[in-house]
Amino acid sequence: MWRDPGVPADSFYEIRPECTDVPISRFKIKAGKTLSARKWHAAFTTEGYLDIGKTLRRIYRGGVHPSIRGEVWEFLLGCYDPKSTFEERDQIRQRRRMQYATWKEECRQLFPLVGSGRFITAPVISEDGQPIQEPLVLSETNSAEGLAVLPQDNNWPSSLNAASNVETVADKRVVQWLLTLHQIGLDVVRTDRTLVFYEKQENLAKLWDVLALYAWIDKDVGYGQGMSDLCSPMIILLDDEADAFWCFERLMRRLRGNFRCTNNSVGVEAQLSNLASITQVIDPKLHKHLEHLGGGGYLFAFRMLMVLFRREFSFCDSLFLWEMMWALEYDPDLFLMYEEPQSATKKTEGPKGKAKSIHQCGKYERANMRNGTKNSEAPLPISIFLAASVLKDKSAELLHEARGLDDVVKILNDTTGNLDAKKACSGAMKLHKKYLRKAKKQ
Template identity: 85%
Template sequence: MWRDPGVPADSFYEIRPECTDVPVTRFKIKAGKTLSARKWHAAFTPEGYLDIGKTLSRIYRGGVHPSIKGEVWEFLLGCYDPKSTFEERDQIRQRRRMQYATWKEECHQLFPLVGSGRFVTAPVITEDGQPIQDPLVLKETSQAKGLAVHPQYNNSPSSMDAANNLAKVTDKTVVQWLLTLHQIGLDVVRTDRTLVFYEKQENLSKLWDILAVYAWIDKDVGYGQGMCDLCSPMIILLDDEADAFWCFERLMRRLRGNFRCTESSVGVAAQLSNLASVTQVIDPKLHKHLEHLGGGDYLFAFRMLMVLFRREFSFCDSLYLWEMMWALEYDPDLFLMYEMPQSASEKAEGSKGKTKSIRQCGKYEREIVKSGAKNAEAPLPMSVFLVASVLKDKSAKLLQEARGLDDVVKILNDTTGNIDAKKACCGAMKLHKKYLKKAKKP
């Protein structure tokens, strides 16, 4: 039987010609498997209601065509309710764009470079609120490194002058925010630098603006390293900056706990602890070996969980992995949970999960609902089982060759570009089923 070999999708995310060491992309656009624009538009009724159930299974089978990824992701991440109309969604979109513009203007008033097409990579303020004069030029030290001044227009000094003429800041919240701006800038210039897309100054500035605004509105978490990797695809897939911001904000609803740090712990430690518990159940021998090597805290998996495998896959494959994972985890009440958390919890309590259409749930979410795990406690995210599946795959090698934590890190680093996203998701699903069964046993 003839099988469609598929068309490479790399042409949608062009790589700079000088970058030759990027991981090879495995994802291919396959007719009949990949969710196409035609199939996607056919899933809507004339009013705009979306049959999300049918769409989820196709995404899991073959991913999403790059031309529609952005709009599909908005549903997968809970920006919109599939049970809404075109008109209702348009109203929500306009309202959100206005909200983003308001927040961005607030940030611009505090630091005029926000929204100017420029950004900083040098500190603008001291911890006690004293402005650091001329943080943008620093010609001798920073331009040599390609840092500090990132002007979009050479003939517009006003915003730069305003940024350099900061008065002493006494509000601790504002100081905290200003302290993060250069760190965001430093991370922005390192993010996806192999892509032609980020050769354009305006795209780098857009990424900086979104992260600066997010750090301002989420004062509890602020900005953390790794957020650039999570936000970058949104800017590439969605043309409107406000739409990209809201897509990122929805993703952060799932992941912000990983970035919440206290003096005694890192947010992602909870997920690492979950990973340890899962590995102990499904591969006790490997868990014991890792503990013996001093890796019982599973810190070697920190990066995989923080940025959802962005470094282990090519850019294109990481997007494929994300959309498969979100399709599998999809909960039809997602939009309601984010927009009206009270209503969502009341609905869950009143129905004990029974009125939720299983057909509208992703496969992973379905398993959780069937097992009753959702009612007992917060279910583990699929990312934990994805990491567990990579460890399981490397179990024999880790047991035979790892004689210290450096060996563990090296073996896992060797997976970069060598993991198949579809196989990893299948492996994670199998381990999840196995874990639910074993965890149930007394």
């Protein structure tokens, strides 16, 4: 029987020609499986209501066509309610764009380079609020090296003072924000540097602006390394900067706990602890071996969970993985949970008066609902079972070859670019089912 081999999706995310060691994507665009533009548009009624259940099934079967990925992600991440109309969504979009413009102007008043098409990779202020004179300001990108060319901006000291009104910044929140801006810049020039998209200065600046703005409005978490990896796809997929920001903001509502740090702990430690508990239940022999090696804290899986496997998969495959995870986890009440208070009173019933159905939920979410985990505590994200699936696949190798934590890290690093996103999600679902069954018995 003839099978459609599919069309490679790499061509939608052009790699710079000098980057010859980039993993080739396993994601193939397959007719009849991948959610196409035609199928996507056909899933809406004339008023704009989306058949989310059928859409989720299609995404899990074959992912999303790159040409519509941005707008599909807005629904998967809860930016828009599938039960809303085209007109209602347009109103929400315009309101959010206005809010973004307001915040951006607020940040520009504090720091004039916001929105200028440029950004910084050197500190502009000391921890005690003193402006650092003559900082290096990024104005161009050397496409051959992917590194910043950093000339002096002669107008900089006066513009900083004008924005601050005084030479010393007294507001601790402003000082903290200004201190993060150069770190954001350093991360921006390192993020997805193999892509032709980021050869353009304007795209680098857009990524910096979105991250700088998020750091300003999220008073508790601010900015943390790894956020640039999560935000970059939004910048690539959504043309409007404000729309990219809101898509990233919705993703951060799920993941911001990973970046919440105290003097004693890092936010992602809770997920690492959950990963240890899951592995102990489904593969006690492996868990015991890892503990014996001193890896009982599972810090070797830190990067996987922190940036949602962006480094374990090729760029294209990581996007495929994300959308499958979000489709599996999808809860139709996402919009109501995430929307602003003044809009959360919106009707919770669909166009025909039907309340939320289990068939409108993702497969993973349905499993949690059936097992009652939704009624007790927040269910574990599927990403933890995905990490457990990677460990399970490498179990024999880890048991026989790992004699120390360095070996564990090396074995897991060897998976980079060699993982199959669809297989990984299937493995995560099987482990989730097995874990729930064994956990009940225990």
